[in-house]
Amino acid sequence: MSARTRTRPHPAPRGGIDIRLPWWALTLPALAFVALLTLVLNPADAHAAAAEPGITHLIERAQQLIAR
Template sequence: MSAPTHTQPHPATRGGVDIRLPWWALALPALAFVALLALILNPSDAQAATGDPTVTQLFERLQQLIAR
């Protein structure tokens, strides 16, 4: 003969949701957002915009060849 087991009610059935986030669950996404925003807004890291003249000339030649 098996004994009846008493289980605790599911947390969602107690009338409210009891979820606690650790401090780093909010801090890490905020830190990542700030870091990416700093990378985007820092104009000194925009070195790729000033391309090498040789590469620019190569792309111009390729564009001319494709346009023919």
């Protein structure tokens, strides 16, 4: 018994696979690259966020538990 094969409803494009990306697939990585590049070029503008002591204690406790 032979298996049925599916036929394509539209012929494949001649140039190969036609892939279309959404606009954000190129824009978001480009924006992230520019933001990181500006931080590297001017590190004085990169300020660390001040964490609350409770959050810092919680993170330290989690690290201790993971290290066990």
